[in-house]
Amino acid sequence: MTIASRNNVKVIGSGHKTIVMAHGFGCDQNMWRFLTPSFTSDYRIVLFDYVGSGRSDANSFKVERYSNLDGYAQDVIEVCEALDLRDVLFIGHSVSAMIGLIAAIRAPALFGQLVMVCPSPSFLNDPPDYMGGFEHEDLEELLALMDRNYIGWAHYLASAVIGTGNDEALIAELSGNFCSTDPLLAKTFARATFFADCRSLLPETSHPTLILQSETDSLAPLSVGSYMQARMPGSRLEVVRASGHCLHMTHAAEIAEIIRGFSDQHSGL
Incomplete structure (x- = not known):
């Protein structure tokens, strides 16, 4: 089993600069289809599915590896190494931002x-200095709902993720994506996602970083973006007038323009 087949790696576009796009929890590489057309003419784009998601090799899933974000980060590293990549522009959605x-x-x-x-x-909320948006018992209840009513959980979370005022078809698509994932694999990734705490890691990278945040996001309050920007050297925060947790799907053209400007600024183009 090669890394490329394990992670269902696809390479599209052409250009000297490579973009790696990493999907969030409950998603797969298909969720990037709204954003990729803005970059394929002059960027090489690498798409993949984490083990346990999309069309990855589910037989490669090991609970001990994927019960925390380190295992998913190792997927990213192994995909990059398998393709002999260096100096990539990494775009990560939601939990993949921390995985990246x-x-x-x-x-x-x-x-x-x-x-x-x-x-x-x-x-998780950690007052008074940090408000992540949820109490511990809220997240435990969300995971318990997966066991009691998997379809209901999928629709509830998909609605929250896509956000109000956006295309209902996207909610249906995301809900269907959740439902098509093996519940054990989904719950393992969900627990790794919702109970991760990467705050101490924020100052540890010197890579130029663009933080894109929705004005209204039921999963990430505005204060989260400000918290991150204040603790990440060389970071830039852009708040988009939008609702929802999937800017790459609901506001792809707008964020593509911001990303391209950021990339050009730091590539000397």
């Missing part, structure tokens, strides 16, 4: 810049 951060700290030469789409270093 871990990977960039562990293997800094692989990365040039980081783009974090609707990130959160911790979903």
Whole structure:
């Protein structure tokens, strides 16, 4: 089993600069289809599915590896190494922003810049200095709902993730994506996602970082973006007038323009 087949790696586009796009929890590489057309003419784009997601090799899933974000970061590193990549522009959605951060700290030469789409270093409230948006019991109840009513859980979370005022078809698509994932694999990734705390890692990378945040996001309050920007050297925060946790799907053209400007600024173009 090669890394490329294990992670269902696809390479599209052409150009000297390589973008690696990493999907969030419950998603797969298909979720990037709204953003990729803006970059394929002059960037090489690497898409993949984490083990346990999309069309990855589910037989490669090991609970002990994927019960925390380190295992998913290792997927990113191994995909980059298998393709002999260096100095990539890494775009990570939601939890993949933190997965990318871990990977960039562990293997800094692989990365040039980081783009974090609707990130959160911790979903848990830790007053008075940090409000991630959820109490511990809220997240435990969310995971318990997976056991009691998997379809209901999928629709509830998909609605929260896509956000109000956005295309209902996207909610249905994301809900269907959740439902098509093996519940054991999904719950393992969910627990790793919602109970991770990466706040201490924020100052540990010197890679230029773009933080893209929605004005209204039920999973990541505005204060989260400000918290991250204040603790990440060389980071830039852009708040987009939007609702929801999936800017790459709901506001792809707008964030593509911001990302391209950021990339050009740090590539000397």
